[in-house]
């Protein structure tokens with residue numbers, strides 16, 4: 046496993062993390078025993094970075110991670126959580142008192158004195174124009190409730206605005222083979238400002254594993270069924286906003302590029318780690334096998350230039366015209 050410094054947090058984290066949205070129970074069936082085994086399998090494979098949020102299963106994901114941390118005392122694990130979505134998205138709700146309450150709840154769920162990293166959870170664009178929001182976060186660092194803070198954003202422009210605030214240590218953003226715009230406008234600027242970058246939805250919600258087909262049936266509680274057109278939240282979070290059939294067709298083109306002995310998911314993760322400015326990819330895993338396979342992507346050889354060029358061209362021709370300017 047490769048380790049990289051997560052920007053101004055000054056902490057070393059694994060280049061492959063563990064995305065803990067699904068183990069909260071927010072999409073598809075999961076059982077806690079399997080989820081815990083998946084967390085341990087990840088840590089055994091060298092993963093030290095775990096991404097969760099206070100709303101994943103209404104705290105269930107955080108509590109599972111809290112239990113897991115209790116079972117691995119003494120290890121240098123890093124948990125990034127998020128806040129801001131327990132209330133309707135309204136700037137009036139983001140007061141210092143609310144932040145304190147949400148952070149205390151997450152500390153409780155995780156069983157820690159101080160959060161390693163709290164990320165504002167895709168707040169409205171306007172929030173990045175309100176310095177008092179970031180001043181409140183600075184105060185929470187001073188008080189010792191959080192070690193550092195960052196933002197999780199939908200759009201590149203939100204990320205660029207957020208990192209103007211010097212206290213922002215990290216940005217979480219969607220970046221994958223079918224979402225390439227952050228490389229054009231954002232990654233270099235993040236590196237210049239020493240801001241860590243966590244890339245979420247690295248497998249385009251499973252599309253880039255190559256295992257989905259037009260006949261795949263998703264569970265009723267799975268956003269890949271109920272949010273295909275953004276019915277519940279930003280459509281960019283589901284299949285990275287790419288129309289399902291178009292995504293499947295692009296995946297067929299990717300098959301011949303998968304390195305021998307690797308899976309398409311591993312290639313997709315390795316592709317992300319090729320980009321300068323990326324700290325880590327945080328694939329969502331539900332099982333020990335998935336967690337182990339994802340972790341192993343860090344050890345793959347760099348993708349050959351011909352594969353990188355083919356992926357760039359596929360994006361340019363098939364994906365860019367459809368979604369590029371949206372996020």
Ligand SMILES: NC(=O)c1ccc[n+]([C@@H]2O[C@H](COP(=O)([O-])OP(=O)(O)OC[C@H]3O[C@@H](n4cnc5c(N)ncnc54)[C@H](OP(=O)(O)O)[C@@H]3O)[C@@H](O)[C@H]2O)c1
Nearest residue numbers: 064065066096197245246247248249250251328329335338
């Ligand atoms: N607004 C935000 O801040 C936000 C939004 C979205 C996500 N996130 C974070 O980013 C993380 C990752 O995003 P995501 O979970 O939405 O999408 P993702 O990582 O792109 O995809 C997860 C999907 O890939 C499948 N998968 C994972 N590893 C696999 C493997 N090795 N082999 C085969 N299939 C595999 C899972 O399988 P199944 O088919 O078994 O389900 C799951 O459906 C989340 O867990 C969360 O921590 C944050």
